[in-house]
Amino acid sequence: MEAQLRPGAREAIFAQLIEAGRAEQVARRLTDAIILGVLTAGERLPSEQELARRFGVALITVREGLVILRETGLVETRRGRGGGSFVIQADAPDETLLHTRLRGVAHVELSDLAVYFSTIIEGCAERAALRAAPQDADRLSEWLAQADWDRDAGARANAGGFYLELAVLSQSARLVREQVRLQAEFGPLLLLGLADPSMRASVAACNTDVVAAIRSGDGPHARTLVAGQVRELAEWLHAAKTRIERGGTLHAASAVSA
Amino acid sequence: MRHPLSAPETPVVTPAPLAPQACAAAVSAAVADVFTVLEDWRDRVAAAVPLTTTTELDALVETLVLPALLGEAEPAAHRDAAQHGTAQHGTAPHGTAPHGAPALLVGAGFIATADYRPGRPAHFAWWLGPLASNPLLGTTLSPTRLDLAARVHTEYLRDFRGLEWYRVPEATGRAHVTGPYVDHLCTFDFIVTLTLPVQVDGGTVGVIGADVSVTRLEQALLPVLLGLSAPAALVNAVGRVMISTEATLAAGDIVPNPGHPLTGYDRVPCPGIPFDVIVRRPPE
Numbered sequence: 001m002e003a004q005l006r007p008g009a010r011e012a013i014f015a016q017l018i019e020a021g022r023a024e025q026v027a028r029r030l031t032d033a034i035i036l037g038v039l040t041a042g043e044r045l046p047s048e049q050e051l052a053r054r055f056g057v058a059l060i061t062v063r064e065g066l067v068i069l070r071e072t073g074l075v076e077t078r079r080g081r082g083g084g085s086f087v088i089q090a091d092a093p094d095e096t097l098l099h100t101r102l103r104g105v106a107h108v109e110l111s112d113l114a115v116y117f118s119t120i121i122e123g124c125a126e127r128a129a130l131r132a133a134p135q136d137a138d139r140l141s142e143w144l145a146q147a148d149w150d151r152d153a154g155a156r157a158n159a160g161g162f163y164l165e166l167a168v169l170s171q172s173a174r175l176v177r178e179q180v181r182l183q184a185e186f187g188p189l190l191l192l193g194l195a196d197p198s199m200r201a202s203v204a205a206c207n208t209d210v211v212a213a214i215r216s217g218d219g220p221h222a223r224t225l226v227a228g229q230v231r232e233l234a235e236w237l238h239a240a241k242t243r244i245e246r247g248g249t250l251h252a253a254s255a256v257s258a
Numbered sequence: 259m260r261h262p263l264s265a266p267e268t269p270v271v272t273p274a275p276l277a278p279q280a281c282a283a284a285v286s287a288a289v290a291d292v293f294t295v296l297e298d299w300r301d302r303v304a305a306a307v308p309l310t311t312t313t314e315l316d317a318l319v320e321t322l323v324l325p326a327l328l329g330e331a332e333p334a335a336h337r338d339a340a341q342h343g344t345a346q347h348g349t350a351p352h353g354t355a356p357h358g359a360p361a362l363l364v365g366a367g368f369i370a371t372a373d374y375r376p377g378r379p380a381h382f383a384w385w386l387g388p389l390a391s392n393p394l395l396g397t398t399l400s401p402t403r404l405d406l407a408a409r410v411h412t413e414y415l416r417d418f419r420g421l422e423w424y425r426v427p428e429a430t431g432r433a434h435v436t437g438p439y440v441d442h443l444c445t446f447d448f449i450v451t452l453t454l455p456v457q458v459d460g461g462t463v464g465v466i467g468a469d470v471s472v473t474r475l476e477q478a479l480l481p482v483l484l485g486l487s488a489p490a491a492l493v494n495a496v497g498r499v500m501i502s503t504e505a506t507l508a509a510g511d512i513v514p515n516p517g518h519p520l521t522g523y524d525r526v527p528c529p530g531i532p533f534d535v536i537v538r539r540p541p542e
Binding site for chain 2: 131132133135164167168170171172173176177180
């Protein structure tokens with residue numbers, strides 16, 4: 001659901017980059033956002049100057065990154081007033097691009113990212129449970145009640161938004177900053193499994209349990225729950241990559257993409 | 259006694275123990291100083307509103323908030339203090355705050371309600387001060403306008419109405435203190451947000467506000483807390499710790515908790531704001 005897209009999840013797309021291969025990183029960050037539906041067809045990207053500032057890179061680096069995106073056929077650049085770079089990918093994630101993306105990242109990188117992501121979000125969840133006031137649990141509960149898990153893009157935005165809410169409830173500015181950076185780097189890939197309706201149901205149910213653990217102040221249980229969720233998502237990703245490497249499809253035969 | 263906005267580099271403990279009530283009053287005075295600035299901005303914005311376009315409004319708000327974000331402001335509080343004195347706060351006159359006292363504000367501005375321009379979304383005129391390692395903006399050395407028009411979309415503009423710092427002053431018509439909380443929209447910092455409704459002819463046209471960094475609040479108020487004879491903490495209405503000289507209580511913790519029962523502390527309200535100073539009781 002569009003209405004459920006969290007500003008944090010969207011803004012994270014443009015968070016600062018690390019050193020090497022920056023044009024490729026610009027392209028990868030935006031490609032992930034587009035093929036996974038965080039940025040949608042017809043949407044105008046921020047200006048080149050704005051992108052350069054936001055990513056913390058030179059203007060020429062952004063231009064190189066946009067060239068890669070144009071060559072991939074994900075954006076088009078229109079000149080003149082009202083011009084800029086526009087997303088032209090259709091809303092549905094493109095299987096071919098996803099295959100390429102998953103082939104380009106090693107299993108060992110995926111599992112390391114999952115370990116790191118899990119460690120951060122487990123810490124967020126445990127701290128949130130220890131530090132949440134009853135009002136905080138109420139707000140999180142209301143937030144979750146409004147989250148729609150019926151469709152792919154909405155579920156991803158809500159799952160990412162929920163992680164960010166957990167980080168906020170940890171009361172740690174550093175954890176929030178790290179969670180935003182990490183979600184920008186790995187979120188779209190990690191949440192790929194949400195294309196599977198059973199995964200969406202599982203994550204939604206897990207998050208309800210996380211809220212209950214936070215309400216009862218049970219830090220270890222909150223930690224265990226989010227660790228299980230990240231493990232499930234990472235295992236899905238592993239299995240999908242293995243299927244693709246064998247020449248198969250992203251989704252298991254039984255799963256139906258919404 | 260030292261002014262709560264004294265320079266942080268040389269925190270000097272007051273020789274004679276400070277009464278908890280005086281400590282609470284000093285906290286209130288520091289917050290009141292910010293609210294005095296906000297009241298001044300509110301009056302100027304309210305006076306300008308009926309005839310002002312959003313472009314003119316932006317220019318006005320920018321003129322008001324930028325000096326405060328750069329720590330260059332001569333807050334209205336100082337001018338008032340020179341006239342009225344502040345003996346009731348138990349502090350030195352505000353005008354004596356040393357040059358270079360830490361600017362408390364990390365963000366400030368005005369948000370016009372949707373009604374301000376019929377048929378248009380709410381209008382943000384909000385600036386962020388210089389930021390260190392912000393995950394969205396990197397490190398900035400000068401104030402940045404929060405550019406919602408280019409970045410965030412209508413769902414966000416619906417969303418912010420649910421946020422306490424906007425919703426409460428709009429609904430109650432009164433000043434409000436939100437937090438401390440980690441702001442995940444722009445500053446990515448542990449902050450307290452102070453907001454005031456701006457009303458014209460009985461109708462609310464928007465909310466004026468400022469984000470106060472808890473780090474800077476601590477720099478300003480730690481000397482006062484250290485002046486107490488026992489470990490203490492500054493907490494908000496739900497018991498969230500902001501500043502603590504109690505080693506076992508960290509900023510962000512909630513009291514009471516199993517290690518810190520209500521009975522272990524005297525709770526002294528800070529007049530006029532939803533904050534309390536809690537001071538550890540001597541053992542029986």
